[in-house]
Amino acid sequence: GAVVSQHPSRVICKSGTSVKIECRSLDFQATTMFWYRQFPKQSLMLMATSNEGSKATYEQGVEKDKFLINHASLTLSTLTVTSAHPEDSSFYICSAYKAGGASTDTQYFGPGTRLTVL
Amino acid sequence: AQSVTQLDSQVPVFEEAPVELRCNYSSSVSVYLFWYVQYPNQGLQLLLKYLSGSTLVKGINGFEAEFNKSQTSFHLRKPSVHISDTAEYFCAVSGASGGYQKVTFGTGTKLQVIP
16 A cells, blocks of 8 residues: 655644644555645545645645645655644645556545644 | 535444444446545554445445445344444545546544443
């Protein structure tokens, strides 16, 4: 199977600081990665679609200046939460799209990053 | 656009009993359907997926799901649950055209297996 990692798994920061979360596809190239946010006891909400070498596409209501996404290589996408505030505390999950024909097109999810902003 | 409805937010079931987690979807196009499991403080793990072909799909950990196009459902079943099946289960749908498609998730069902 395909493996996606996230780093860090857990981060606690002070209000006003910026936090960078990395998402890596370890054994395949991912031209497209996705960033999700999951609030407690809720489902995953897609924040943005990250395409290698181009600007990310943000979902409605997601502030692009607040959540900076960079997809500089085929195996790495980063999400930077700028000037984080307590309301940004959440579980952030990335996924990587592995293209391989109709029977294998699927997304592989990372283990998630728990962000707590004090 | 697609949407997914998981009617049950929590399902308690005794160990070794059967379980069914319900999922209904709506879409104006052909779809792919997925079930994911999430253990506490972890990411999502794919249980099974329906892309085409047989409507009965078998997945990992003894789970299976049946795609019913007329009822727009994709219910997840297991004939005998274990304590280790306690987790949250998400049904998801995506469009079935070529290339990547956005995945829409349901609100999740917490399965609690009672010893």
